[in-house]
Amino acid sequence: MSLKMMNRTTKITGLFNIRYPLVQGGMVWCSGWRLAAAVSNCGGLGLLGAGSMHPDTLQEHLQKLKAATSRPFGVNVPLFYPEIGAIMDIIAAAQTPVVFTSAGSPKTWTGWLHQRGIVVAHVVSSALFAVKCEQAGVDAVVAEGFEAGGHNGREETTTMALIPAVRRATALPLLAAGGIGSGRAMLAAIALGADGVQIGSRFAISQESSAHPAFKDMVIKSGEGATMLALKKLSPVRLLRNEFFAQVSAAEKQGASEPELATLLGKGRAKLGMFDGDLVNGELEIGQVAALFDDVPTVSDIMSAILSEYETARCEMNNLSL
Amino acid sequence: MSLKMMNRTTKITGLFNIRYPLVQGGMVWCSGWRLAAAVSNCGGLGLLGAGSMHPDTLQEHLQKLKAATSRPFGVNVPLFYPEIGAIMDIIAAAQTPVVFTSAGSPKTWTGWLHQRGIVVAHVVSSALFAVKCEQAGVDAVVAEGFEAGGHNGREETTTMALIPAVRRATALPLLAAGGIGSGRAMLAAIALGADGVQIGSRFAISQESSAHPAFKDMVIKSGEGATMLALKKLSPVRLLRNEFFAQVSAAEKQGASEPELATLLGKGRAKLGMFDGDLVNGELEIGQVAALFDDVPTVSDIMSAILSEYETARCEMNNLSL
Numbered sequence: 088m089s090l091k092m093m094n095r096t097t098k099i100t101g102l103f104n105i106r107y108p109l110v111q112g113g114m115v116w117c118s119g120w121r122l123a124a125a126v127s128n129c130g131g132l133g134l135l136g137a138g139s140m141h142p143d144t145l146q147e148h149l150q151k152l153k154a155a156t157s158r159p160f161g162v163n164v165p166l167f168y169p170e171i172g173a174i175m176d177i178i179a180a181a182q183t184p185v186v187f188t189s190a191g192s193p194k195t196w197t198g199w200l201h202q203r204g205i206v207v208a209h210v211v212s213s214a215l216f217a218v219k220c221e222q223a224g225v226d227a228v229v230a231e232g233f234e235a236g237g238h239n240g241r242e243e244t245t246t247m248a249l250i251p252a253v254r255r256a257t258a259l260p261l262l263a264a265g266g267i268g269s270g271r272a273m274l275a276a277i278a279l280g281a282d283g284v285q286i287g288s289r290f291a292i293s294q295e296s297s298a299h300p301a302f303k304d305m306v307i308k309s310g311e312g313a314t315m316l317a318l319k320k321l322s323p324v325r326l327l328r329n330e331f332f333a334q335v336s337a338a339e340k341q342g343a344s345e346p347e348l349a350t351l352l353g354k355g356r357a358k359l360g361m362f363d364g365d366l367v368n369g370e371l372e373i374g375q376v377a378a379l380f381d382d383v384p385t386v387s388d389i390m391s392a393i394l395s396e397y398e399t400a401r402c403e404m405n406n407l408s409l
Numbered sequence: 410m411s412l413k414m415m416n417r418t419t420k421i422t423g424l425f426n427i428r429y430p431l432v433q434g435g436m437v438w439c440s441g442w443r444l445a446a447a448v449s450n451c452g453g454l455g456l457l458g459a460g461s462m463h464p465d466t467l468q469e470h471l472q473k474l475k476a477a478t479s480r481p482f483g484v485n486v487p488l489f490y491p492e493i494g495a496i497m498d499i500i501a502a503a504q505t506p507v508v509f510t511s512a513g514s515p516k517t518w519t520g521w522l523h524q525r526g527i528v529v530a531h532v533v534s535s536a537l538f539a540v541k542c543e544q545a546g547v548d549a550v551v552a553e554g555f556e557a558g559g560h561n562g563r564e565e566t567t568t569m570a571l572i573p574a575v576r577r578a579t580a581l582p583l584l585a586a587g588g589i590g591s592g593r594a595m596l597a598a599i600a601l602g603a604d605g606v607q608i609g610s611r612f613a614i615s616q617e618s619s620a621h622p623a624f625k626d627m628v629i630k631s632g633e634g635a636t637m638l639a640l641k642k643l644s645p646v647r648l649l650r651n652e653f654f655a656q657v658s659a660a661e662k663q664g665a666s667e668p669e670l671a672t673l674l675g676k677g678r679a680k681l682g683m684f685d686g687d688l689v690n691g692e693l694e695i696g697q698v699a700a701l702f703d704d705v706p707t708v709s710d711i712m713s714a715i716l717s718e719y720e721t722a723r724c725e726m727n728n729l730s731l
């Protein structure tokens with residue numbers, strides 16, 4: 088075994104055939120072909136977020152993405168998606184090299200995807216589900232902590248507590264997600280036992296993200312405590328505090344039932360907020376780490392900053408013996 | 410400036426005059442003289458938890474602690490404590506070298522303690538309060554994330570998101586707390602920008618902890634998702650799920666008011682659970698990281714394991730270049 092092979096991060100770079108063990112999360116209303124192509128072209132793995140795409144939209148994004156990069160890329164697919172069969176057929180027809188599945192059982196599609204030569208990662212929020220992923224034959228797990236934006240686990244386990252638990256439970260290649268928006272956080276995740284990272288929020292607030300500029304602007308002006316987990320009786324989701332969040336929060340404090348919350352939520356709130364830019368009535372999904380963002384850089388600048396900070400902090404460890 | 414002085418962790422070891430940048434949290438019903446002495450004797454900083462002590466109890470613990478160690482030690486004092494004046498007088502009379510304050514304004518006692526030659530650290534859950542600590546003249550801050558056991562911040566910021574935010578806001582020596590129960594987590598916290606760590610739960614579940622054996626046993630048998638933040642309308646506290654938690658949780662889901670929750674909580678629940686061992690009706694405070702604990706080791710074994718794992722993981726970073 089060569090020294091290079093001993094590097095834990097090559098579990099990820101080797102699996103996806105990418106240069107850096109860094110995946111860009113496939114986020115609804117943010118992760119279109121421009122974002123994914125930019126990340127893949129910088130040596131990470133760019134993902135389309137199929138969760139906010141109709142089949143024909145996904146097909147268009149896949150075509151444009153393939154024209155914009157010759158590097159590996161992937162698609163994130165929430166498994167509860169109603170048109171899941173059509174989505175998977177389009178993914179396979181486009182010879183997509185990697186699929187990240189979430190929000191469902193990893194058993195359902197892993198075999199089908201493997202038969203078509205597609206590498207499969209599954210997103211989990213517990214060690215219990217990481218073990219189920221291993222049993223289902225997935226190739227890698229993403230363990231996502233409580234601090235992450237958007238949909239979130241019921242156990243509320245944070246990245247700091249989750250990564251060691253998942254690392255202990257499975258030998259699968261492991262990507263850490265949640266709270267990671269810098270090179271130092273990437274190093275911390277790898278110190279905890281991850282083989283690489285999935286970064287969402289930092290890329291949601293980039294030039295290439297398809298989110299509405301008003302949403303990006305609101306995020307960079309937000310500070311600590313600006314996000315909170317909401318709608319726990321339905322499906323927990325981390326949202327930026329706005330008028331819609333305030334209504335949900337007030338209803339929850341008064342003990343609103345599941346059907347009452349579902350009515351209040353209605354349909355299309357995430358598109359309304361993140362894509363259409365209605366900052367009052369929309370659902371604004373972003374992670375806690377966004378409190379640290381002051382700007383809307385290009386993907387290239389984000390990648391350079393994260394990778395160079397990782398290397399600086401990694402070398403600094405040589406001076407931190409006890 | 411010597412190489413040794415360039416080590417960030419010496420901000421902590423120099424300030425407290427200890428060997429390792431590792432502080433044992435001063436936890437109610439767990440942190441008596443046996444625990445604090447054992448940690449200080451192993452080269453960390455042991456703290457008494459004055460939050461669960463009457464003044465005469467604290468005096469007795471200080472006397473026994475001083476007889477049991479010649480190393481520096483400290484006391485954690487929640488500032489809302491009703492007999493705070495008597496507590497502080499006893500601390501000063503015992504020539505206590507270090508005080509950790511929490512749950513109140515750092516302005517109130519820092520000057521008084523400094524006049525008596527006592528080093529002061531204050532526990533915060535936000536960068537905003539870390540800045541207030543700096544303005545109040547405290548010597549160090551403990552930034553404690555959402556995953557920590559016991560009382561907890563309203564912003565729900567996790568350690569992974571909190572440490573970089575506090576690091577950016579202040580140049581004060583910074584201890585990370587919450588989710589840290591291993592050498593890898595200690596390294597991760599330092600990678601994020603902390604100068605050292607405060608570890609609670611791991612020491613709560615040690616031989617020398619004064620917690621009831623039945624509580625320790627319940628913790629080591631618990632798994633992921635076993636703790637949850639409760640009583641957010643009063644003062645958020647992370648508890649192990651038991652019958653008392655179930656009652657609180659059911660009341661909260663039905664929109665129970667602050668006075669209703671206060672009545673349900675009553676008085677003395679933490680003592681009942683953690684010290685008297687009533688696992689049904691007691692309040693059982695522990696952090697998320699306890700899901701990883703399978704045993705009740707001695708402090709000496711805990712310290713050795715954490716410090717050697719830190720060094721192993723730190724050296725491993727040399728093989729993890731990008």
